[in-house]
Amino acid sequence: MSTYPIIPAPVTITDASGHFTINKDVQIVLVGEKDAAAKAAEQLRQFLSQVGLEIPFGEDADAKDVIVFELNPGLDIPAEGYQLDIEKRKVHIKGTDASGLYFAVQTIRQLLPESIEGTAEVSKLYLPAGSIQDNPEYAYRGMMLDVARHFFSVEDVKRVIDLISKYKINYLHLHLSDDQGWRIEIKSWPLLTRIGSRNEVGGGKGGFYTQEQYKEIVAYAASKFITIVPEIDMPGHTNSALNSYGILNPGITVPEKTAKPVDRGDLGITEPDDKATPYHTGIEVGFSTLDTDSPTTYQFIDDVIRELAEITPGPYIHIGGDESHVTALEDYIPFIEKAQAIVTKYGKKTMGWDEVAHAKLLPTSVAQFWAKGQNARMAIEQGSQILVSPAVKTYLDMQYDSTTQIGLHWAAYIELDDAYNWDPMAMDSLAFERKSILGVEAPLWSETVTNLEEIEFMTFPRLPAIAEIAWTPTANRSWESFSKRIAAHGKRWELMGVNYYKSPRVNWDGEAK
Structure with missing residues (x-):
């Protein structure tokens, strides 16, 4: 078992002789909190059915040829962790929560032959005997997808969820607004989608999610034990709001070379709006800001956060806060504090990029360290945790090398070994205490990423590398093993049709179990 290519690497593996055979005689038995355990068991049944193995439920946990899912909060297993025991006639999966059982299923999937990722039917499969005790190093293991610079469909987002869930990722952060486009329906401010959504980098048609579509994404993610974190960036990165409602504009202008007029009449909007900005079709940043002195701005934020909180069951709402270069610091600080108070008012915890640490943060707020370690330190000194996303290591939109046809390299070229060889507790010449780190997230910005195939190419194989950093204790990690x-x-x-990057740092033709 210890020689099998499990990613993320488990905490401990104990080998044994023999194997368990999955065939038509095997049954699944639920023990303890059965309804919750069934959610994980269904995921196992689902991917086995793809290869023609229909595994029914049974009742006798002491019988032979059974796969037992035991969910018992009283067990001595950490949150999201699991114990997996595979014997010749029995598989026993134990956890204190349903997510732990689900992550055990992902491990089982990787213990099975790669052919299970295809559709060729089999009559039996073998699992190696042995035991695994496993739990995550960090509670938050995330990916961010920028749907604002380029818009991606509900089905594209579901595909991303499917792929990242296999690596025990448990948060998907959706960047829902930026200068180029607004991507979520806000019923109290309808022009955000009537106008603000109809653009993207390059001047394309853009798009948006209705609230029902967003709820569909949230529910689908939950079925894979992934929590959605929505982001509305503010006070900068807000041109898609300013071209929808000029009343929010303090007088900013869009760079002339990337400005595209908004034809309000063509959109069926008869009321003129002289303060509204044109669309921004480029990738320049830092030119936009909300009017931080206007009461209307805070009513706007209140309405947006209220509607978003109502359809977001997860604990976090991300308020951005990055690269607001034209917002004076004396205006930025009270703005962030007011936005944080609104998020708290609606029962959510605030996340923001590391610049938000200039403001007074609540202990429940999280600063996402992407650029400046000193900002992360400021957040920690206030009693907040940090989410570690250093651009030089985790940004999935960075080119692998100078020959990569998509992506940017303003932060770094990030080959696979670069994405793997780092420690969240030691970044930017600063040492962070373990207790100060909520987790690790890998953002994929979409200035140059235009379709699902490009998402996959930039995400794989780097996302599994970062997933291992977030899950596996540092002492258990090595590049030699991971590669x-x-x-x-x-x-x-390849069997799943994933368009991945064949890093030259890896011998892709090496033998696998």
Whole structure:
């Protein structure tokens, strides 16, 4: 078992002799909190059915040829962790929550032959005997998808959820607004989608999610034990709000070379708005800001956060706060504090990019460290936690090298070994205490990423590398081991039709289990 290419690497693996056979005689038995356990068990049944193995539910946990899912909050297993025991006639999966059982299923999937990722039917499969005790190093293991610079469909987002859930990722952060486009329906401010959504980088048609579509994404993610974190960036990165409602504009102008007129009449909008900005079709940042002195701005934020909170069951709402270069610091600080208070008012915890640490943060607020370690330190000194996303290591939109056809390199070229070889507790010449780190997130910005195939290319294989950093204790990680294990996943991705990058740092033709 210890030689199998499991990613993220488990905490402990104990080998044994023999194997368990999955065939038509096997049953699944639920023990303890059965309804919750069934959610994880269904995921196992689902991918086994793809290869023709229909596994029914049974009742006798002491019978032979059973896969037992036991959910018992009283067990001595950490949150999201699991114990997996595979014997010749029984598989026993234990956890204190349903997510732990689900993550055990992802491990089982990787213990099975890569052929299970295809559709060729089989009569039996073998699991190696042994035991795994496993739990995550960090509670938050995330990916961010920028749907504002380029818009991606509900089905594209679901595909991303499917792929990242296999690596025990448990948060998907959706960047829902930026200068180029507004992507979520806000019923109290309808022009955000009538006008603000109809653009993207390059001047394309853009798009948006209705609230029902957003709820569909949230529910689908939850079925894979992933929590959605919505982001509305403010006070900068807000041109899509300013071209929808000029009343929010303090007088900013869009860079002339990237400005595209908004034809309000063509959109069926008869009321003129002289203060509204044109669309921004480029990738320049830092030119926009909300009017931080206007009461209307805070009513706008209140309405947006209220509607978003109502359809977001997860604990966090992200308020952005980055690169607001034209907002004076004396205006920025009270703005962030007011936005934070609104998020709190609606029962959510605030997240923001590391610049928000200039404001007075609540202990429940989280600063996402992307650029400046000193900002992260300021947040920690206030009693807040940080989410670690250093651009030089985790930004999935960075080119692998100078020959990569998509992506940028303003932060770094990030090859696979660069994405793997770092420690969240030691970044930017600063040492962070373990207790100060909520987790790790890998953002994928979409200035140059235009479709699902490009999302996959920039995400794989780097996302699994960052997933291992977030899940596996540092002492259990090594590039030598990871580079061999990831090679086996290439064959799985090919069967799944994933457009991945074949890093020259990996021998992709190496033998796999």
